[in-house]
Amino acid sequence: MTLRFAAIGLDHRHIYHMVGELLAAGAVCAGYCPETSDPRVLEGFRERFPDLTPRPREALFDDPDIQIVLCAAIPVDRPAIAIRAMQAGKDVMLDKPGATALDQVAALEQVAAETGRLLSICFSERFVVRACETASRLVAEGAIGRVIQTTGLGPHRLNRAIRPEWFFRPQAFGGILTDIASHQIDQFLHFTGAETARIAAAATANRALPDLPDFRDYGDILLDSGEARGFIRVDWFTPDGLPTWGDGRLFLTGTEGTIELRKYLDPAGRPGADHLFLCDRHGMRHLDCSAEPLRYFTRFLADVRDRTDTAMPRGHALRVTRLAIEAQSLADGGPR
Numbered sequence: 001m002t003l004r005f006a007a008i009g010l011d012h013r014h015i016y017h018m019v020g021e022l023l024a025a026g027a028v029c030a031g032y033c034p035e036t037s038d039p040r041v042l043e044g045f046r047e048r049f050p051d052l053t054p055r056p057r058e059a060l061f062d063d064p065d066i067q068i069v070l071c072a073a074i075p076v077d078r079p080a081i082a083i084r085a086m087q088a089g090k091d092v093m094l095d096k097p098g099a100t101a102l103d104q105v106a107a108l109e110q111v112a113a114e115t116g117r118l119l120s121i122c123f124s125e126r127f128v129v130r131a132c133e134t135a136s137r138l139v140a141e142g143a144i145g146r147v148i149q150t151t152g153l154g155p156h157r158l159n160r161a162i163r164p165e166w167f168f169r170p171q172a173f174g175g176i177l178t179d180i181a182s183h184q185i186d187q188f189l190h191f192t193g194a195e196t197a198r199i200a201a202a203a204t205a206n207r208a209l210p211d212l213p214d215f216r217d218y219g220d221i222l223l224d225s226g227e228a229r230g231f232i233r234v235d236w237f238t239p240d241g242l243p244t245w246g247d248g249r250l251f252l253t254g255t256e257g258t259i260e261l262r263k264y265l266d267p268a269g270r271p272g273a274d275h276l277f278l279c280d281r282h283g284m285r286h287l288d289c290s291a292e293p294l295r296y297f298t299r300f301l302a303d304v305r306d307r308t309d310t311a312m313p314r315g316h317a318l319r320v321t322r323l324a325i326e327a328q329s330l331a332d333g334g335p336r
Contacts (some may be wrong), residue, residue: 003301006060006090007032007052008080009039009073011164014095016048017128018070022093030066031055035226037074061088061232064225067304068093074166075173077259079104082248083111084120091118091304094181098321100174102329105322109315118303121317125154125183125248126190127296131261131274134289139191144254144280148190150230151251157238158217159245168215175328176219178206182324184232184250185223190322191252192224196319202327219328244273256280256317257273 005027007019019029029065034054036042060066061084069085074097079099082092098121099105112119126132128192139147166172172177188197204216217237223230238246249261257280266275274289299311 001303001305002041003027003067004029004030004065004069005070006063006066007045007070007072007086008057008060009071009075009078009095010034010036010045011038011077011166012072012095013041014122014124015041015045015070018072018093018095018122019045019049019215020134021294022068022070022301023295025301025303027068030063031060033057037166038077038263040162044087055264058099061085061090063171064089066090068253073157074235075179076171079108081110084113086117086119087157087189088112089115089117092120092211093300094119094121094317096121096123096186096321097178097324098182098317099325100171100178102322105318106323109318112318118300118309118314119317120300120312121182121186121320122296123183123186123320125263126187128294129261129263129274130292131276131289132187132295132300133252133292133295134274134276134287135250135259135261136190138259138278139252139254142294143257143278144259145256146227146278147252147254148228149253150184150188150228151249152187152230152232153247153249154180154184154232154234155238155246155248156234157240157242158236159247164186168212170214170216174325175332176216176236176326177202177221177328177331178321180234181219181221181327182320184230184234185221185323185327186316187250187322188228188230188232189225189316190231192225192228193284197223197225198225198321199323199327200229201332204328204331205259206296217332218329222322223323241245257274292309 221232
């Protein structure tokens with residue numbers, strides 16, 4: 001069975017890899033809604049996928065031959081699109097964050113339960129990073145024993161001049177912890193095997209943008225699952241001299257070894273991305289993970305066909321989202 005999907009919400013460039021990887025996994029794009037808050041995203045989409053057909057949003061929702069909706073809309077708008085899609089009988093893949101407030105998370109949980117539809121979030125810093133795929137395989141094989149601590153670093157380049165106006169409104173994107181740190185929360189739960197965790201501490205700050213007093217360019221979180229701890233740092237301070245948008249790193253401490261990921265570059269000079277450093281009782285070695293297959297997208301399609309949960313445990317996406325919003329609320333000093 002060939003699955004058909006639609007792209008609705010072309011406001012963030014993550015829609016490019018969401019569409020591209022589903023096409024590579026064998027699905028067919030039945031059309032996209034050209035509505036956008038950022039014409040540059042739409043232009044880039046058309047350049048990458050010139051053969052895809054623009055269609056009215058409601059026509060895509062109402063098309064019974066479409067099984068999946070992909071969405072990278074403005075974050076505050078994603079829950080309504082996901083709910084409309086699930087109520088129309090479609091499974092959903094969202095860009096992160098899946099929501100910006102706890103009442104939206106509750107609504108998504110309710111509709112997913114009522115409709116039985118799959119609601120997944122494409123956490124690209126895990127699912128589109130081959131080094132993370134290798135790390136997942138190694139941890140599952142017991143290469144470093146039980147993971148008891150993670151440190152996830154997610155620096156990003158601000159690129160202020162090309163950001164849309166909603167990017168600087170916390171009400172629109174949820175804040176730095178809701179947005180970026182959802183990646184690292186996902187990785188903490190995944191690699192430690194924890195179903196959920198407690199936010200032990202969270203903080204944010206505006207260090208370099210005094211003309212944007214509501215914006216936060218730095219954040220950190222301390223997580224505790226009872227069996228493992230996690231530290232997260234995210235920021236908008238990637239310097240212009242770095243040859244990529246951010247030096248994303250992940251450190252896994254296990255009972256029998258450690259893993260370090262340099263996801264996007266190796267400062268020691270090895271070319272390319274997807275570098276993994278494994279240290280165990282046998283010694284230390286570097287693994288080039290550039291040939292590791294990305295499994296999330298093929299697994300997601302299999303889950304849509306078979307009504308299984310191989311790409312992501314059911315409920316995981318919204319548990320991550322809830323934790324990210326709770327961390328943002330703690331840092332901001334009030335409920336969201």
